[in-house]
Amino acid sequence: MKLFEISLYLHIPFCDSKCGYCAFNSQINKNHLKTIYMETLARYVSYKIHNLLEENQNLQITSVYIGGGTPNSVKSRAYSSLFAEFSPYLAPQAEISIEANPNSLSLEWLQTLQSLGVNRLSLGAQSFEDSKLIFLERHHRKDSIFYAIEMALKAGLKNLSIDLIYGTPLCNASLLTQELETACALPLSHLSAYQLSIDEGSRFYANKESLGNLRDFEGEFEGFLSMGHFIKSYLQTKGFKQYEVSNYAKTSPSYHNLRYWEGKEYLGIGAGAVGFQGGVRTSMPKSIEKFLSGFYEEKEILSTHNQLLEHLFLGFRSCVGVERKRIPNTRNLKILLEENKVKQDGERIYAKDYFLGDEIALFVG
Numbered sequence: 001m002k003l004f005e006i007s008l009y010l011h012i013p014f015c016d017s018k019c020g021y022c023a024f025n026s027q028i029n030k031n032h033l034k035t036i037y038m039e040t041l042a043r044y045v046s047y048k049i050h051n052l053l054e055e056n057q058n059l060q061i062t063s064v065y066i067g068g069g070t071p072n073s074v075k076s077r078a079y080s081s082l083f084a085e086f087s088p089y090l091a092p093q094a095e096i097s098i099e100a101n102p103n104s105l106s107l108e109w110l111q112t113l114q115s116l117g118v119n120r121l122s123l124g125a126q127s128f129e130d131s132k133l134i135f136l137e138r139h140h141r142k143d144s145i146f147y148a149i150e151m152a153l154k155a156g157l158k159n160l161s162i163d164l165i166y167g168t169p170l171c172n173a174s175l176l177t178q179e180l181e182t183a184c185a186l187p188l189s190h191l192s193a194y195q196l197s198i199d200e201g202s203r204f205y206a207n208k209e210s211l212g213n214l215r216d217f218e219g220e221f222e223g224f225l226s227m228g229h230f231i232k233s234y235l236q237t238k239g240f241k242q243y244e245v246s247n248y249a250k251t252s253p254s255y256h257n258l259r260y261w262e263g264k265e266y267l268g269i270g271a272g273a274v275g276f277q278g279g280v281r282t283s284m285p286k287s288i289e290k291f292l293s294g295f296y297e298e299k300e301i302l303s304t305h306n307q308l309l310e311h312l313f314l315g316f317r318s319c320v321g322v323e324r325k326r327i328p329n330t331r332n333l334k335i336l337l338e339e340n341k342v343k344q345d346g347e348r349i350y351a352k353d354y355f356l357g358d359e360i361a362l363f364v365g
């Protein structure tokens with residue numbers, strides 16, 4: 001019987017405090033809803049899995065990503081029933097990631113999650129410079145990051161990743177070098193470096209005039225094309241290979257991330273969670289209360305054109321690449337090949353510089 005493989009994204013929409021830059025679907029002061037939320041999440045996971053089983057008896061979940069919000073703002077014991085629902089269907093080597101905020105992370109929480117099956121931790125470090133953490137309106141300080149990594153190792157978690165943010169007014173070459181040096185001295189297998197974006201819905205967006213012109217940080221930087229290129233070059237010397245515009249891996253890329261960018265199917269469950277199945281994008285209500293009031297997901301059938309655009313953008317931003325036969329503007333593709341901006345390997349075309357991925361996608365799309 002044919003194997004049906006799928007990934008699972010689970011959203012935990014709770015945070016202890018809201019960072020200035022963040023427009024993610026996360027809420028503070030909703031502690032009273034945490035227990036019922038986790039019970040409901042487990043029920044919806046069971047419902048979705050059983051729906052799938054009706055059509056595909058041979059179901060295998062190849063990766064799970066529990067993101068937020070702040071998953072460690074929910075007590076570890078609240079995760080048991082959730083794991084009980086999907087664990088029987090996990091592939092033998094399934095990657096099970098969870099995000100955590102160094103603030104309020106405990107050894108007990110990490111140990112319990114590890115014993116439930118988590119084998120990859122993504123820590124929201126953001127910076128190793130306290131003044132930058134204060135600028136970002138984070139509540140943790142750099143020492144908590146070291147402590148969190150120590151605890152993760154103690155809990156038996158070896159596949160460790162951190163998130164860093166760059167492009168703040170405090171970022172200069174010496175600060176970034178110091179931060180990257182610190183990061184690379186830690187036992188990490190993966191690192192995400194995100195350029196600060198001022199997103200609608202965040203406090204930074206509401207006060208954007210007071211932040212000055214962050215576009216100043218987008219151009220040439222220390223002889224590199226951009227701050228991102230500077231970071232990429234440093235990380236390369238330490239054995240971190242860029243596999244997507246913001247993602248670097250020492251050994252292998254995150255399997256779950258790759259599945260998104262390859263356009264593979266995944267279930268998205270939780271308040272505001274997005275999924276993709278059979279050419280249909282599903283999204284659950286963003287409001288926690290609405291999510292709790294009954295299973296509902298909006299469905300958007302992606303047109304062939306939109307699926308193609310997605311393939312071009314995700315592919316050129318990452319090591320996934322793009323199928324040559326799907327590229328509409330072959331005349332522009334020829335120009336890019338001649339200019340050495342893209343390369344061909346087999347039947348696929350890859351951007352040579354993922355930071356130029358969006359421009360390339362627009363040029364050949």
Ligand SMILES: C[S@@+](CC[C@H](N)C(=O)[O-])C[C@H]1O[C@@H](n2cnc3c(N)ncnc32)[C@H](O)[C@@H]1O
Nearest residue numbers: 021022068069099100101124163194195196197
């Ligand atoms: C949903 S958060 C999960 C981690 C956890 N909540 C924490 O912050 O510690 C995922 C990551 O997205 C990044 N991020 C969120 N908003 C961003 C923004 N406006 N600009 C750049 N990076 C952002 C941060 O690096 C953050 O760690």
Ligand code: SF4
Nearest residue numbers: 015018019022068069
């Ligand atoms: S960055 Fe993370 S901790 Fe901060 S508000 Fe967003 S989800 Fe919460």
